[in-house]
Amino acid sequence: MSLFQQKMETSGSKQHKDEISMKHSKSPFDLIVNQIWRSKSFSERWPQSSMARFFKVTENSNEAACVTEKQKEGKTSLDSENKENASKLSSDEFKSTDPVGSTAKWEQVVEFMERLGKEPDQKCMNLNNCSLTANDAVQLAALLPNLPQLEELDLSWNELIGGTLKVLTNPMQRVPQLRVLVLGSCRLSEMDLSALGDWIQHLPNVEEIDLSWNGDLGGNLSLFTRKLGVDSKLKVLKLVDCDLTAKDAKALGQALSVITKLEVLDLSMNKDVGSGLETLFQELKHVPHLQVLKFHLCGLRGDNIINLGDALECVPCMKKLVFSCNDIGGSFNETAAHLSNFKQLQVFDVHRCSLTEDDVSALTQILPLLSSLQVLNLALNKNIGSSLRHLIARLRFLPRLTTLVANNCNLSEESIVELADTIPNLMELETLDVSWNKCIGGNLGLLLQTLQSSSCLRVLKLCSCNLTGQDLESLVSVSCAGFLENLENLDLTYNNTVADQSWAMFFQKISGLKELSELDIGLRPLTHRACDPWITIFLGSLVRFPSLTEFGMHHWVLSASQRKRLETFNSDNKRNILFHC
Known part of the structure; x- marks a missing residue:
């Protein structure tokens, strides 16, 4: 049992205090930890009224209050011998490599981590989603000096530690090697943000900070950014869904002049x-x-990105650019022209941006210059019309493209023909999503017949494409020829246009999908059809899907006996398939 837990559980009688004092005199480490707990400055910084609000949200509030009271009582002086020894302990000696002292320190860390069900590591402390309380934060403050080599600290998804970060301010000075700090979804308060700014001043090696999912940071970000120093090594800053305001964006912009090494900035979901x-x-x-x-x-609106194009020329190393779910249509054409400088751009995401034909035309002109592009997401831009056909034709100049997402783009038959002609040039294409484009129905064969035996396609999404029985026949033909041998995920949901007999044919003849792990043929909501015509054939075909782990069949009606067959299939055939009914 650790010394901290002893203080939590003892009755506080004078006799027991004397026993603890005797134990403390046995090692310099015990002596200094005792000093930390009994420190007058600590108790003064945290008066009873201040500490009480930390513990009121915990189930052990009475116990926490008891700890605070004991800390106040602990201000009694040490005996003269202990005082003399304590005065000789410098900060360097606290980090001593003395075998006995080091072992004792490490055992306390191990006990703390094991109590939370986590593996102890001298360089990485992962306390993600551990239901930490304010009590745990106080104990962590006592343990941090035992980890001078700590490089990563993850306290994310512990909402009860919100409001307690100040107690960690001084201990954080004992972990100067810290590089990664994750505090996502901790209910951080305005005071926490200010404390974090104090931390940063003593953590010269921090390269990554993640404060995402803390909704109370909005309007207060300057409390943190104004304390960033000119020598900052910060490379990654994530502030996802923090309810940030325009004021916070301006404060962050002003801070960019001191965090010049920044490589990753994520402000997503701050509407x-x-x-x-x-x-x-x-x-x-x-x-x-x-x-x-x-x-x-x-x-973002169109008028917000008028000057974005010129600014992008200042960051030629850009590899990932995401503008999704912003109403910037009609103004993006000027910005698109500046993307030609991004020779290293790998991911470009403009899905659901209300792009216009002019925007797509501008993007089409510079697309061949983005030779490193791997992911292109144009989904949910319904008003780009026939201009998309010309953009698709230019995809042939992107040999490294691995993912193309064009779902719900109102593709025309001409666009499908262009895509079919382009696919043979996309030798590294792994994901193709053309869902919610009704013109795919009856034309799937055009796309699939251009696939080659060397196809790398792993994900094919054809949701709500008005597929027909002929389309399923084309899919069967290509798979039997071995052109889909690497396919892992096949989405055929919401294609109510496929007849029951065609599904039966599909499962009767399909083969060559040995890597397929996910298959979904679920129907549209509010529709119901009996699966009698194909369910037996499907169960018999599963021997040809050795890697299948998930099968979706939502809104298909199963009889009691059919459900029983699905329930017993895995045990009878030594399989582990999850049937989504």
């Missing part, structure tokens, strides 16, 4: 930050090494 990003765009000139910029669902 009120949009107008303030104009200031941030102007300051991108200070972060020439920026490689990832994410503005998903940030409330």
Whole structure:
């Protein structure tokens, strides 16, 4: 049992205090930990009224209050011998490599981590989703000096530690090697953000900070950003869904001049930050090494990105650019022209951006220059019309493209023909999503017949495409020829246009899908059809799907006997397939 737990559980009688004092005199480490717990400055910084609000949200509030009271009582002086020994202990001696002392320190860390069901590691402390309380935060403060080599600290998804970060301020000075700090979804308060700023001043090696999913940071980000120093090594800053405002965006923009090594900035899902990003765009000139910029669902409008094009020229190392779910249609054409400088761009996501034909035409012109592009997401842009056909024709100049997402883009038959002609040039294509494009129905054969035996396709999504029996025959033909041998995920949902007999034919003849792990043929909501015509054939065909682990069949009606067959199939055939009914 650790010394901290002893203090939590003892009755506090004078006789027992004397026993503990005797134990403390046995080792310098015990002596200094006792000093930390009994420190007058600690108790003064945390008066009873301040500490009480930390513990009121925990189930052990009475116990926590008892600990605070004992800390106050602990201000009694040590005996003269202990005082003399304590005065000789410098900060360097606290980190001593003395075998006995080091072992005792490490055992305390091990006990703490094992109590939370986590593996102890001297360089990485992962306390993600451990239901930490304010009590645990206090104990962590006592343990951090035992980990001078700590490089990663993850406290994310522990909402009860919100409001307690100040107690860790001084201990954080004992982990100067810290590089990664994750505090996502911790209910951080305004005071926590200020404390975090104090931490940063004593953590010269921090390269990554993640404060995502803390909704109370909005309007207060400057408490943190204004404390960033000119020598900051910060490379990654994530502030996803923090309810940031335009004021916060401006504060962050002003801070870019001191975090010049920044490589990743994620402001996704801050829907009120949009107008303030104009200031941030102007300051991108200070972060020439920026490689990832994410503005998903940030409330951007067309007039907010007027100057974005010029700013993007200052960050030529860009590898991932995300503008998804922002209403920037009609103004993106000027920005698109500046993308030609991104020779290293690998991911470009503009799904659901209300793009217009002019926007797509501008993107079409520079697309061949993005030779490193691997992921292109154009989904949910319904008003790009026939201009998409010309863009698709240019995809042949992107030999490294691995993912093409064009679902719900109102593709025309001409676009399907262009895509069919282009696919043979996309030798590394792994994911193709053309869902919700009704013109695929009756034309799937055009796409599939161009696949070659060397196809790398792993994911094929054809949801709600008005597929026909003829389309399923084309799919069977291509798979039997071995052109889909690497396919792992096949989505055929919401294709109510396929007749029952065609599903029976599909399962009767399909083969060559040895790597397929996920198959979904679920129907549209509010529709119901009996699966009698094909369920028996399907169960017999599973021997040809040795890797299948999930099968979706939502809204297909099963009889009691059919459900029983599905329930017993795995045990009878030594399989582990999850049937989604």
